[in-house]
Amino acid sequence: MEMNNPKRAFKIGKTIIKDVNSHLPFELALKTFFLTHKFVKRVPLFMEDGVVQADGTLLYDIPVIPPKHNG
Numbered sequence: 001m002e003m004n005n006p007k008r009a010f011k012i013g014k015t016i017i018k019d020v021n022s023h024l025p026f027e028l029a030l031k032t033f034f035l036t037h038k039f040v041k042r043v044p045l046f047m048e049d050g051v052v053q054a055d056g057t058l059l060y061d062i063p064v065i066p067p068k069h070n071g
Contacts, residue, residue: 007057012040013064033039039065 008019009034021029026047026059029055034041040062050058 007055008035009053009057009059010040011059011061012037016059035047 005023007022008029009048010017010019019033021032024032030045043062045060047063050060051053053059
């Protein structure tokens with residue numbers, strides 16, 4: 001397993017989205033991911049948060065934040 005550019009995936013709720021920018025550094029790939037998934041933009045996520053899966057993929061669990069409403 002090569003850790004220089006590991007494959008990454010993001011888990012939002014029960015949905016797993018593969019990172020198409022795994023070849024980029026984590027910070028740049030995360031910015032790109034946030035551009036296409038604006039609802040997770042305010043979630044703090046760090047490189048150390050990734051959990052190594054059996055196939056060597058780093059899985060980042062992004063918590064689903066409930067929408068704010070008056071009521």
